[in-house]
Every structure is written in C-alpha cells, then in structure tokens.
Amino acid sequence: MDFIKGLEQEIVEMPQHPEFKSGDTVTVSYKIREGSKERIQQFQGVVLQRKGSGATETFTVRKMSGNVGVERIFPVASPFIESIKVNKHGRVRRARIFYFRERTGKSARIKEKRSFA
Numbered sequence: 833m834d835f836i837k838g839l840e841q842e843i844v845e846m847p848q849h850p851e852f853k854s855g856d857t858v859t860v861s862y863k864i865r866e867g868s869k870e871r872i873q874q875f876q877g878v879v880l881q882r883k884g885s886g887a888t889e890t891f892t893v894r895k896m897s898g899n900v901g902v903e904r905i906f907p908v909a910s911p912f913i914e915s916i917k918v919n920k921h922g923r924v925r926r927a928r929i930f931y932f933r934e935r936t937g938k939s940a941r942i943k944e945k946r947s948f949a
Contacts, residue, residue, distance in 0.1 A: 844887035844909050854879050854929050855922030861914040881928040921945040
C-alpha cells in the first residue's frame, strides 16, 4: 500500500487550495472545453462532503439553480480546477451534510463561523 501511495505522490501534482470543509460556501472556477475553445466557469455552492485522500480526494458542492438543486463532484487534484475561493465558513456538526438536500427556506441556512482576527 505504501508503494502505491508513494508512486501516486510522484506522478500526481497536488495543487495548493485554501482550507475548506463541509458547510463552507465556495466558488470553484474550472475550465470547460467546448470544441477547440476553452473557458472558465464559476460554480458557487455549499460543500456537502469531502471524500477520499491524496490524489483521489473529491468534494461535492451543491447549489440551487432556480428551484432545482444541482450537485457536482470535483476531484481536488483535477488540472481543470483553476481556483477555489472560500466565501463563507459554515458552522456544521457533521462531516457529510446530506440532510441539507431535503431542507428549503429558513431551515436550509447554515450559520456562519465568525473569526476574530
């Protein structure tokens, strides 16, 4: 197992992203290819979970588009992710907040973690 992880670290280049966890509101800028053209698209939403470790780590972001919830899973080590910006740090008690999917209105709010720096 250590051999595989060592090989993985050599091959996959891990980008530097800011610290974020579930409950945080983030904006992910990622590259989209359409034919020969390439553009950057923003995806802003709440992080539902972080899963895996190392080069295979992923995180799920959920946003509301109209009245429809849209979830997208991003690999952390993806070369298509241009940047990740943390807009708000949320205060949640769980690492995976799937209960957030059924919530609407006021119950769908996440309290913001205040930092005194």
